Amino acid sequence: MIPQLIVGLGNPEPKYDQTRHNIGFAAVDALARAWNISLAENRKFQGQYGEGTAPGGVKIRLLKPLTYMNRSGQAIQAVTSWYKLSGESVLVIYDDLDLPLGKTRLRLSGSAGGHNGMKSAIAHLSTQNFPRLRIGIGKPKNAVNGDNSETVSHVLGKFSATETQLMSLVLQFVVECVELSLKQGVEKAMNRCNSCTVEAPKS
Structure with a gap:
């Protein structure tokens, strides 16, 4: 499966910027920068939205729902309904308490795992x-x-200076994982994404 819509979960107010819970937003921002896609508020889609071409010539859509975390699904559904996208073509990026810093997990399906944004999606x-x-x-x-x-x-807190350095490397790795998903499919990308641990730079 090649994703057609990539969604990062987070909360919209400035006070939530750079918080752990908003790492999904940060991931979509990193993808938008890497692919030169501009995001703009779109009322119909209830979020910041942009579309463009990802590496490999794949047409891609990016979304940051502005509905607050526990209603993220409303914005996702607005985009999928408008463009007649299947649920399976949506890749959702979000924070996970149960994974240590530096780890990422790519999966084809699963439960919400207690995450309110995913419950809504x-x-x-x-x-x-x-x-x-x-x-x-x-x-x-x-x-x-x-x-x-x-x-x-913890979830609504901000990363420490050291953690911020590590997370910038994690976001680079996330871009790599997503690009692999677009070029070779999510199944192939899982091997790379799930087997690596991003480590802090040696000072």
């Missing part, structure tokens, strides 16, 4: 059978089982 696409790329943000250092407040402040 699955509900609006009426299927779990669409590819997703999870970017590890790690668990809070002092996490106690059942302590939700610690998790929320």
Whole structure:
């Protein structure tokens, strides 16, 4: 399967910029820069949207829903309905607490795993059978089982300076993984994307 729409999940307000939960937005921004695609607010699609040509001559659409995380599916559905895209042609990029920093996971399908943005995407696409790329943000250092407040402040917190350096390398790797998905299909890209760990530069 070759994706036709790539969606990054996040929250729209400036206070959420650069937070761990908005790494999906950062990934789409990185793709837009790499492919020279300009993103602009599109009311019909309830998000920042752009289209252009990715490496290999593939026509691609990029979307950052501006609906807030737990209603992301509304924006995704607006684009898929308008362009008559199947759910399977949508690649969703988002943050994952259960993966450490530097790890990414590309999958062809699966559950939401407790992620509200993905719950909304699955509900609006009426299927779990669409590819997703999870970017590890790690668990809070002092996490106690059942302590939700610690998790929320971690997810909505910003990366440290050292983590920011690492995440810029992760985003470069994400661009590489997505380009491989577009050229060879998600299945082939999974081998590369899931077997590597991006490491912080040696100081």
